[in-house]
Amino acid sequence: MNDRILAVEGVSKRFGGLQAVRDASLTVDAGRITAVIGPNGAGKTTLFALISGFQTPTGGRIVYNGADVTGMPAHRLAMRGMARTFQIVQPFAGLNVLENIAVGAHLRIAGRAAALAAAGEIASLVGLEHVLQQSAATLTVAGRKRLELARALATSPKLLLLDEVLAGLNPSEIRDMVPIIRAIRERGVTVMMIEHVMQAVMSLAEHIYVLVEGHVIAQGPPAAIVADPRVIEAYLGAGAAARLAGGTHGR
Amino acid sequence: MNGSGFFSILAAVAALACIPLVIDSNVVLNFLVTALLLTLAGQGWNILGGYGGQYSFGHAAFFGTGAYATAILQTRYGLNAWPAFAAGIAAGAGAGAAIGALTFRSGLRGSYFALVTLAFAEVLRIIASVAPITGAGVGTLIKLDVGPRALQFASRASFYWLILALVAIALVVTRLIAQSRFGAQLVAVRENEDAARALGVDATRVKLGAITVSAAMAAAAGCFYAQYFLFIDAPIAYGPWISVEALLAPIIGGVGTVFGPLLGALLIKTLGEAAKLVTGDAPGLDLVVYGVVLIVVVAFAPRGLAGVVAGFRAWLPPPRKPGAGVHPA
Amino acid sequence: MHLSILLPAVVNGVLTGALYALIALGLTLVYGVLHIINFAHGALLTAALFAAFFMHKTLGVDPYLAVLVLTPAFFVFGYGLQRFVIGPASHGNDGNILLVTLGLAVIIENALLFAFRGDTRTIDVAYGFSVVAVGGMFISVPRLIGFGGAIVVALLLWLLLGWTDTGKAIRAAAKEKLGAQLCGVDVAHIYAVTFGLGTACVAIAACLLIPTYYVNPHVGNAFVLIAFTTVVLGGMGSIPGALLGGLFVGVVESLCGLYLGESLGQIGIFLMFILVLLFRPSGLLGERA
Numbered sequence: 127m128n129d130r131i132l133a134v135e136g137v138s139k140r141f142g143g144l145q146a147v148r149d150a151s152l153t154v155d156a157g158r159i160t161a162v163i164g165p166n167g168a169g170k171t172t173l174f175a176l177i178s179g180f181q182t183p184t185g186g187r188i189v190y191n192g193a194d195v196t197g198m199p200a201h202r203l204a205m206r207g208m209a210r211t212f213q214i215v216q217p218f219a220g221l222n223v224l225e226n227i228a229v230g231a232h233l234r235i236a237g238r239a240a241a242l243a244a245a246g247e248i249a250s251l252v253g254l255e256h257v258l259q260q261s262a263a264t265l266t267v268a269g270r271k272r273l274e275l276a277r278a279l280a281t282s283p284k285l286l287l288l289d290e291v292l293a294g295l296n297p298s299e300i301r302d303m304v305p306i307i308r309a310i311r312e313r314g315v316t317v318m319m320i321e322h323v324m325q326a327v328m329s330l331a332e333h334i335y336v337l338v339e340g341h342v343i344a345q346g347p348p349a350a351i352v353a354d355p356r357v358i359e360a361y362l363g364a365g366a367a368a369r370l371a372g373g374t375h376g377r
Numbered sequence: 378m379n380g381s382g383f384f385s386i387l388a389a390v391a392a393l394a395c396i397p398l399v400i401d402s403n404v405v406l407n408f409l410v411t412a413l414l415l416t417l418a419g420q421g422w423n424i425l426g427g428y429g430g431q432y433s434f435g436h437a438a439f440f441g442t443g444a445y446a447t448a449i450l451q452t453r454y455g456l457n458a459w460p461a462f463a464a465g466i467a468a469g470a471g472a473g474a475a476i477g478a479l480t481f482r483s484g485l486r487g488s489y490f491a492l493v494t495l496a497f498a499e500v501l502r503i504i505a506s507v508a509p510i511t512g513a514g515v516g517t518l519i520k521l522d523v524g525p526r527a528l529q530f531a532s533r534a535s536f537y538w539l540i541l542a543l544v545a546i547a548l549v550v551t552r553l554i555a556q557s558r559f560g561a562q563l564v565a566v567r568e569n570e571d572a573a574r575a576l577g578v579d580a581t582r583v584k585l586g587a588i589t590v591s592a593a594m595a596a597a598a599g600c601f602y603a604q605y606f607l608f609i610d611a612p613i614a615y616g617p618w619i620s621v622e623a624l625l626a627p628i629i630g631g632v633g634t635v636f637g638p639l640l641g642a643l644l645i646k647t648l649g650e651a652a653k654l655v656t657g658d659a660p661g662l663d664l665v666v667y668g669v670v671l672i673v674v675v676a677f678a679p680r681g682l683a684g685v686v687a688g689f690r691a692w693l694p695p696p697r698k699p700g701a702g703v704h705p706a
Numbered sequence: 707m708h709l710s711i712l713l714p715a716v717v718n719g720v721l722t723g724a725l726y727a728l729i730a731l732g733l734t735l736v737y738g739v740l741h742i743i744n745f746a747h748g749a750l751l752t753a754a755l756f757a758a759f760f761m762h763k764t765l766g767v768d769p770y771l772a773v774l775v776l777t778p779a780f781f782v783f784g785y786g787l788q789r790f791v792i793g794p795a796s797h798g799n800d801g802n803i804l805l806v807t808l809g810l811a812v813i814i815e816n817a818l819l820f821a822f823r824g825d826t827r828t829i830d831v832a833y834g835f836s837v838v839a840v841g842g843m844f845i846s847v848p849r850l851i852g853f854g855g856a857i858v859v860a861l862l863l864w865l866l867l868g869w870t871d872t873g874k875a876i877r878a879a880a881k882e883k884l885g886a887q888l889c890g891v892d893v894a895h896i897y898a899v900t901f902g903l904g905t906a907c908v909a910i911a912a913c914l915l916i917p918t919y920y921v922n923p924h925v926g927n928a929f930v931l932i933a934f935t936t937v938v939l940g941g942m943g944s945i946p947g948a949l950l951g952g953l954f955v956g957v958v959e960s961l962c963g964l965y966l967g968e969s970l971g972q973i974g975i976f977l978m979f980i981l982v983l984l985f986r987p988s989g990l991l992g993e994r995a
Contacts, residue, residue, distance in 0.1 A: 178575065204577030212575070218568035229565040232558045233577035241558065281577055432804060434745075483984045488743040488804055492934055493983045499931055500976045507970060617927065621812055628805065661819030661923070668813035675802045675809070676795035 131156040131285055131316050132177070137186030138340075139172055146172040148340040149186070154285070159307070159317045161331035163324075163351075165361055169340040170320045171213055174289050178210040179203045190285070204233060209283035211274040213290045213320075217262035223249065224258040226273055230280030245280055252276045252306055268299040272306075279310065286310065288319040292326055300326055328352075336360065386552060386635070390545045397534035406533045410605065412646040413540040414598055418619060419626030419638030420547040421594030426624060427632035428560060429587040430567025434491040435498030436595050436623040438476065441505065441614030443469035443596025444603040448517045449510060458528035462600045469596020470589050477588035481581045486570075495620070502615035516610025519603060528604050540601055544639070547594050551635045554590070563587055564633070595623060618664070625667055629674050631683025640682045645670070714843045715960045721849040723956020724856035728911040729929060730936035730948040731860060732904030738943025739880040739900040740788075742800070745807040748930030749814035750905050754780055754912030755921045756818055762829045762916075769831070770851070773913035777906045784905025789898035811926070819923040826922040834917050848917035855914045859907060860949055866903075867945075876900055880943075928972070932959075935979035 132154040139147040147169045154160045162170050175181040177188055179200035187196040195203060200210075209230075218226050227245035228238075235241040249255050252272040257265070262273060271291055278286055288307070292300050304326055311317055321327045327334065327348070334351045336344040338360045344351060351357055355367035362370075397406060418440055426432045447465035450456040456464070480493050505511045512518075523529050530536050554560040565573040566580045574580055603609050622645065630641025648670065649663035656662050678685050729751060736744045754776060761772040787810065796802035837844040867873035878886040879896045887893050919925075936955050940947025955975055963971030 180571070180574075200571075200574040201577050201579045204575060210575050212572065216569045216572035218565055218572065220568050221564065225561070229561050229573065229578070230576045232561050236558050238556050238558065238561070241561070277572075277576060430801075432801060434808065479980075479984055485983060487800060489983060491804055492743065492938075493980060496931060496934075496976050496979050496983070500973060500980070503970065503973050503976070507967075621808070624805075656820075659820055660824070661816035664816035665813050665820060668809040668811075668816065671809035671812070672791065672795055672806050675805050676797075679797075679799075679802065 129156045130154070131191060132318070133189040134173075134177060135187050135189065137173070137176055137183045137188060139169075139176055139181060140184045146340055147176065147183075150337065150340065150342050151186075152335045152342060152345065154316060154318050155333070156284075156316050157311070157314065158332045159311050159319065159330050161327045161334045162318070162320045162337055163322070163327060163334060164337035168337045170337050171289055172340075173337065174210060174287055174320060178208060178287055204281055204283075207282070207284035208287070209278035209281045209285070210287035211271075211278050211289055211291055213293065215267075215270040215274050217265070217270055217273055219261070219263040222259050222261050223254055223265070223273060226262050227254075227276045227280050230277040233281040245276075248276045248280045251279065251309065253302070267294045268302075271295065271303070275306070275310075279315075283315055285316045285318065288317060288321075290320055290322060292321060292323045295323075304330060383549070383552060386545070386548045389636070389639075390541065390548070393541055394538065397537055403533055406537050408646060408650065410533065410537050410540055412642045413537070413544050414601060414605075415622055415626050415642040415646065416544050416639045417540065417547055417601070418595050418598035418623040419630075419642055420544070420551060421591045421596075421598070422623040423591075423627035423632060423634075423638050424551065424554065424594065425584075425587045425591035427627050427634070427637065428554065428567065429563050429584060429591075431486070431584060431588070432491050432624070433494040433588075433591075433620075434624070435494030435496070435620050436591075437615045437617065437620040438494065438498040438501050439469040439473055439592035439595035440599035440602070440619045440623070441498075441501060441609075441611075442472045443599030444609045444614045445505065445511055445517065445599075446596075447600040448519050448603045448609055451519055452517060453510070457526070458604065462528060462604070465600035465603075466593050466596045469599065470593035472596075473588045473590075473592020474585065476592075477585045481584045481588075498615055498617075498620055502611050505615055506611035511611065514610070516608060516613075519607045521607060529607070536605055540605075543597055543601065547597075548635055548639075550590065550594075555635060559583065559586060567633075621664070621667070625671055627681070629670060629681050631681035634681075634683040637681055637683050644682065710842065711964070713841075715964045716957055717843060717845065718849075719957035719960030720953055721845070721853045721956070722960065723953035724853040724949075725911055725915055725952070726929075726932055726936050726955050727949045727952025728852075728856040728859055728907060728914070730933045730940070730952050731863060731945060732907035732911075733933050734937045734940070734943055734945065734948040735863070735907070736901055736904040737937065739876055740897050741880075742792075742803045742807065743934075744901075744904070745804065745930070746787075746810040746814065747904070747908065747933055748926030748928075749811040750780070750784070750926075751908045751912055751929050752818060752921075752923060752926035753814055754909040755916055755919075755925060756822065757909075758913050758916045759827060759829055759921045762831070769829070769913040769916050773910055776909045776913060780909035781902040781906040783902075785898045785902035787905070788901035789894060792901070793894060793897065811930075815923055815926055822923065824922060824924070826920045828920045829916055831917050846918060848914075852914040852918075855910065856949075856952075859910055860945060863903070863907075864945060872896075872899065931979065932972070932975060935975050935982075938979060938982050 130153050134150060134152045136149050136151055137147060138149055150173060162173065164170055172181065176183050179198050182197045187194055190206065190208060218229065224242060224245050227248050228241045231241040231244040235244055246258065249258055252275050254269065254272050254276060257269065265273060275291060292303055295303065300323060307317060307330055331348055334345065334348055335342050336351060336357050343360065344354050344357050358367040358370060396409065418436065422433065422436050443465040446468035447461045450461040450464055451458055476494065476497055480490060485493055507513050521529070523531050562573065562578045562583050565576070565578055566583055570580050599614065625645055626641035627638045628641065629644055630639065631637030645667060648666050652663045652666045674681060733744060733747050736742060757776055758769050758772050761767045762769060791810070792803065792806050795806045833847055836847040838847055838850065867877060875886065875891045875896050876899065878889065879891055879893050883893055932955060936951040937948060939954060940951025958974050958978060959971050962974030
């Protein structure tokens, strides 16, 4: 499928004197996994906040499924099928795992029993089926990340925004999460992810946007991005691309 | 959680209903009536504060509106007591919706929400103390007219059964909310409002629903107060005493639980009576005791009596193998 | 309304407002540093008023002298409350702090009610009714002294916070608690010192108030909301804001009393309070809520 599910057109966000996002544009095709990468402080999470309705852009517009949703509040976007996870996980600490996921399920399901049942199924998808009665506050970081994912999945989204869902996980936990994300895409959910863990980005993403100082400086498939001198310089400093090229020849 | 099923509610209400059949003492019945009155008001606070996590310091605003509405409709407009009672509940619910609409749309939370509810209650108290329609400083007296038609009963037991019925309804409503989608969304908003919004919960609408139900219950308590005591004035209707007691009962008994306010109200009123026994009728000591209990509960038992009971249950299973972690309740 | 009636009302409002500002100073200091809303503030004022009253009645000490004793005494009291009650009981949870300070308010106010009954009392001092002629108006001397006292205290606080080591520690703990701890600041102690300072402000305000005001256990309630209105108007955590806010509130109350009658005077304040909270909770000069 090549329908455009999301189009961000020239979006900007200013906080007083700070220009967090500057004229950023990107598109996400339905059914693909798109990644947004960039050095720390580039404005990636702010961009997500703008897209998902937690902040209002000071310029530009956001088109989701063909409709202009600029400035629409988060809960209405969720009803339209856009779900997100948070960089700093936000579990409902006083509830157990099943009840957490059920809150997401309730978006589409009114009955309590049916919502809890649906939540149980989603829990199996992310591997939380053995801790359903455990309090969310007692989960490990990896467990909380999976819970974050499960809750968002329970809303039956069409577009899932993942904000650094792999941050804080050790290599084996990352290896366990990657197939889960891939399976989500297999279910027909479009995934857009902010990520720093490059091995995961390379293996998952079909299209990458690079955000530096609030602006998109490059985009393309993973192989092209890795070789792009602008991207190398964004991470390693000015002149790094040339140095790297010179160094490789010198060996 | 399983303990508060509908069967438990039925059993508790049935047990309480039998009391006037075995105990003849007016003193005891009066004590129970005031405890149940507090339970009703506290159950209202519990919906907004316990389940919803929005701590109101001005529930007197709803209690007093119910009380004055029912009293004024009877004394100045000759309305029959029963529709006046219903109108009082509606008026209180309306006040809740109005205050909720103003404050939640502005995004007020936490301490600011507590402050603004305090302010609303105070404004109402000042207005009620000077406005002619409420009788200003003199207050409003409902004419004595004993008989079911005027919602005034000869026997204290009948009043007791009336307030018990209201409390039973409140318990059932609470249970229904706790097991519903609305309740799940309300609790999610309490735990983490942003995460709830990301999951499609319209936080403002949910909180508005909660404050309306909460205010309706508090107003019902106010209407009953007016019928039982037949006199209200500004400090009684809108005074801090009811705002404080309405939040104490659920906090001591267990916020966010179905039976919390009932347990808390019984404990508070018992402590109050005990304090009076020790010192005679000097005003103030009972509230001092309440304040101390509040601090003690917050410091040592934040989940209230219900939490203490649940904690005991967690201690009961046989000891686990050494080295195994302890799972929190 | 003639200027000859309006002007004294405004001046009266300013004089009263300075005392509101002094009461609010303690509140805004506690909020700015500990980030808690101290619901017990009004009850502490009531306690201080009772203390000043009894020092005069039983020991014959003039309030302006009593302030020398009561200020350190209430500083210690406030220090103890924060260090040994509020801090430990609330486990750092905001919702709990709210409830603990409410509990303290209930305890203090009702303990006073229980001990001293609900009667309203006043004291009689020689200068209680002295006036001085300024312009075409007669201004009450004790209220003028109160005005001066409030300004002096605000200045002293400002100096303390800006120029002393303790003040710097307080400002550090307010801005960044963890960082301050890493620099060796004993945050629990500093928090308690701040709370003590706030309580001391209230003690000074009580001594300045008592020559012209009355005392009963419910006085605190009246002042709690006024203090909050002042703080919210001027901005939570801002000392100049508390000063300006106090003056503004005093004038508004005075004018409302003039136009609406005494008993409704306070309504103007509370309605203003609600409006500010709804539309601009950061106040005129303060940090974002």
